[in-house]
Amino acid sequence: MSTHFEGSTFCIHTFGCQMNKHDSERVAGMLEGLGSLPVASIEEADIVVFLTCCVREAADTRLYGQVASMKNIAVREGSPFDKRYIAVGGCIGQRDGEKLTEQLPHLDVVFGTHNLGSLPGLLSSAIENRRQAVEVLAEGTEFSSALPADREHTWAAWLPITVGCNNFCSYCIVPYVRGREKSRPLEDIAEEARRYGEAGVKEITLLGQNVNSYGRDLYGEPRFADVLDAVDASGVERLRFATSHPKDLTDEVIARFGTLRSLMPALHLPVQSGSNRILAAMNRRYTREHYLGLIEKLRAVVPDIALSTDIIVGFPGETEEDFMETYRLVEEVGYGQVFTFIYSKREGTPAAAMEDDTPREVIQERFDRLVDLVQRKAWEANQGELDTIVPVLIEGVSKRDELVLAGKSPKNQTVHAPVPAGLRPEDLIGTIVPVAIDEARTWYLSGTVVDA
Structure with missing residues (x-):
């Protein structure tokens, strides 16, 4: 054939x-x-x-x-x-x-x-x-960025800076299927960012299993702050990154939130658990106290920075007190968004061999309690946007109404606004427009486009 x-x-x-x-x-x-x-x-x-x-x-x-x-x-x-x-x-x-x-x-x-x-x-x-x-190869020699692409959006681009992971968290299969961490040369990243800037891309998201350790394999020390500087210099209007491991988040990177024009005031910083005992069992290599110290430093630079995180409920051996340490951490930090997961055993990881006799209904009840708290704190976080004007990158229209625009704020909040009279949605998709916020819900903001 x-x-x-x-x-x-x-x-x-x-x-x-x-x-x-x-x-x-x-x-x-x-x-x-x-x-x-x-x-x-x-x-x-x-x-x-x-x-x-x-x-x-x-x-x-x-x-x-x-x-x-x-x-x-x-x-x-x-x-x-x-x-x-x-x-x-x-x-x-x-x-x-x-x-x-x-x-x-x-x-x-x-x-x-x-x-x-x-x-x-x-x-x-x-x-x-x-x-x-x-x-299926045991390891690769090139980044997939070298391949031709059909980007989903002309105004947004993913930009991988590392592949693989060296952390070996005890619950995670990623290092076994993505391989050991490899960093792209800084010059290659800067050149790709420059091309995106010249092409009119509005937002670049840097990607890696742990972007904070970028460059350790190439340069002997992490140089993620240098990556942020280089991409900011491309002229792109918005810069984000994921994912960020707390153990490698440096003061230099934190400082960039206060100095770089394009770096958005939002950070996804997975904590996974608020219990030091469980963090050690997860092989996360930081403590609750270290994590909260990072939050304090971030808020000293950007007081209203939007924080999101990942949390696993029901890790093997988690007690009620371990769970409550996580619950209290969420209360203290006040995340705008939390991705909550019930622990899922992955064969081939150290955690898969850990014994746990906690009944499923107990884990589910803890999970439900945490979700209720997460929703309350997210609602509280969004109230601070009421009666403000927020620059919104319009990504499309609402799934419920094609005459309502949908986009993202600098803090990565979803924002809805009716299409202004005399305009079509396609006139605004891919542009950044000011929206006056008059409603703040748990998972989105609503308002009206002004000066469009």
């Missing part, structure tokens, strides 16, 4: 972190370069690519369910192929490799986190040879 992709269609399903979202843009760029066209649904697609996450068990279940269900979906009329080709990449591809093809015999291609660029060749091989193609 011909490996010519002209006339074919593809769709990409992306699970998990921002790095996977960045990789999905690279996959789209490669497939479009082959002559394939993007479509919105599996039913319309001749090629379906899953970029997967294996941080939590639910992601495995979701992937296996979706791939299995595709056996019953007919090939679209007009397809150049006599079957639909299915590819799985990302962390589950890296972790399971050949095993995926055994468990999902109608799967055609498996690739890992280190060989994104192999996808076109693997697809061609599967089509031409009519058999499954699998390639």
